[in-house]
Amino acid sequence: MGVEPRSRTVAEHVAAVLGLVAPLPAAVMRLSELVDARTASSDIVLADDVRALAPVPAFDHSAMDGYAVRSADLPASGESVTLRVTADIAAAPNDPEPLRPGTAARIMTGAPLPPGADAVVPVERTSTGRFDPAADTRAAAVTLTRQPRDHIRRRGEDIAAGSLLARAGTELRAPVVAGLAAAGVHEVGVRRRPRVAVIATGSELVPLGAPTAPGQITDSNSLMLAAAIRAMGADVVRLGPVGDTSEALTAALDEAVRHVGRSGDPGAASPSTAEAPGPENPAPDLIVTAGGVSAGAADVVRGLLTSRPEALTDVELAAVGMRPGRPQALARWRGVPWIAVPGTPVAAYVSCAMFVRPAVGRLRGLPGPGARTEDRPVAVGWSSPRGREQVVPVRVTARGIAPSGDGHHLSALVAADALAVVPADVEKVSPGDLIPVIPL
Ligand SMILES: Nc1nc2c(c(=O)[nH]1)N[C@H]1C(S)=C(S)[C@@H](COP(=O)(O)OP(=O)(O)OC[C@H]3O[C@@H](n4cnc5c(N)ncnc54)[C@H](O)[C@@H]3O)O[C@H]1N2
Numbered sequence: 001m002g003v004e005p006r007s008r009t010v011a012e013h014v015a016a017v018l019g020l021v022a023p024l025p026a027a028v029m030r031l032s033e034l035v036d037a038r039t040a041s042s043d044i045v046l047a048d049d050v051r052a053l054a055p056v057p058a059f060d061h062s063a064m065d066g067y068a069v070r071s072a073d074l075p076a077s078g079e080s081v082t083l084r085v086t087a088d089i090a091a092a093p094n095d096p097e098p099l100r101p102g103t104a105a106r107i108m109t110g111a112p113l114p115p116g117a118d119a120v121v122p123v124e125r126t127s128t129g130r131f132d133p134a135a136d137t138r139a140a141a142v143t144l145t146r147q148p149r150d151h152i153r154r155r156g157e158d159i160a161a162g163s164l165l166a167r168a169g170t171e172l173r174a175p176v177v178a179g180l181a182a183a184g185v186h187e188v189g190v191r192r193r194p195r196v197a198v199i200a201t202g203s204e205l206v207p208l209g210a211p212t213a214p215g216q217i218t219d220s221n222s223l224m225l226a227a228a229i230r231a232m233g234a235d236v237v238r239l240g241p242v243g244d245t246s247e248a249l250t251a252a253l254d255e256a257v258r259h260v261g262r263s264g265d266p267g268a269a270s271p272s273t274a275e276a277p278g279p280e281n282p283a284p285d286l287i288v289t290a291g292g293v294s295a296g297a298a299d300v301v302r303g304l305l306t307s308r309p310e311a312l313t314d315v316e317l318a319a320v321g322m323r324p325g326r327p328q329a330l331a332r333w334r335g336v337p338w339i340a341v342p343g344t345p346v347a348a349y350v351s352c353a354m355f356v357r358p359a360v361g362r363l364r365g366l367p368g369p370g371a372r373t374e375d376r377p378v379a380v381g382w383s384s385p386r387g388r389e390q391v392v393p394v395r396v397t398a399r400g401i402a403p404s405g406d407g408h409h410l411s412a413l414v415a416a417d418a419l420a421v422v423p424a425d426v427e428k429v430s431p432g433d434l435i436p437v438i439p440l
């Protein structure tokens, strides 16, 4: 598009972002390696639907420590009966003999049910009272009564072999890992963590810890964005801050493309292991820059995007109907998708939540674009600009949401639990209104 930014809605810009990125290629990995890697397995996303290879439970077993019986031996009237105890079945490698009529078998929780048994009577409901691990309390006979429940867990009652266990796009969270392992799934097709390069721009910026001369400030955006993007399940490398010249920005973009992360193990990639470029060290999947996108004389990102160097394709300058975060841009640098967000810290964060998150989600192969919102009642109202979606840092309390400070101040963001997203046609947010929020 041309040099003038194109006005568009938040949804239109999200759609453009999603058009810029595609899901990463999938690789088959061992579940144990994914879990034992240094990074959270929940950052890894299943690339395919996964079906159970084995049933859960694997065999009919007892849900209680007690006695396995044939219920036909127990009077339906509820009277007690005394049975001979003929076996002792532990939760251990075991292939129990069939239970003969008129007998009972001591059985422990998780132990296979002997053929013929169709109920387990918990030990505390029998004449034994309890099994004492310290003393041999094995009785030759036990007196017990019919119970309302059979206390048996049947083969496949939890997860049937062949059943759909998890859909493509599922994050490998702890319960999913357990389900896969229990159902005999050792290897899964997964997408690795995306690699994202974050570059802060601005001649006024110095890295954290460096002394500031008059007119200089510490770069906080690259740290904020790196933390936010890593929490989305990506690996992040920070570069810069870079000064407001096309040469400096070009050099940083080229460095980002050459020098980010490692490929291969989706669980192991780490920015601390960034190595020399090469086949083991390919380009990032996404570049995010902050700053320099508005109308200033030195707005370096906008300058570079409008000067159209050869490395640049698919340039889109946008004026998004959102406050904060109106000036935005998208492009590819040497083919790598590039999201440029404004430099004002609250605008940078809001842009990250609204536009970088869907991009990272799509790279990871997550279903459904955009941030997950939930409606919350408003406790303390505020006003909103007409014609622009307003994104407001809010505290979430039992009474509802309330602004956590001046929406342009970083301190409001620091104190926020969520971002409220006020629709463009709303001018006044009043107590009791329901407003969608993105939890932080
Ligand atoms: N004439 C106009 N001026 C501005 C417009 C406009 O439409 N016309 N838009 C305003 C809006 S809205 C925003 S948002 C900002 C965005 O500007 P940039 O993306 O060009 O950001 P910068 O100018 O580089 O910085 C803005 C502000 O944020 C501070 N900053 C920048 N980077 C960092 C960082 N890494 N860490 C901490 N703080 C940072 C910077 O010092 C500035 O104070 O433009 C308005 N102007």
Ligand code: MOO
Binding pocket: 322, 323, 324, 325, 326, 327, 342, 344, 347
């Ligand atoms: O849109 Mo700017 O991003 O208001 O702060």
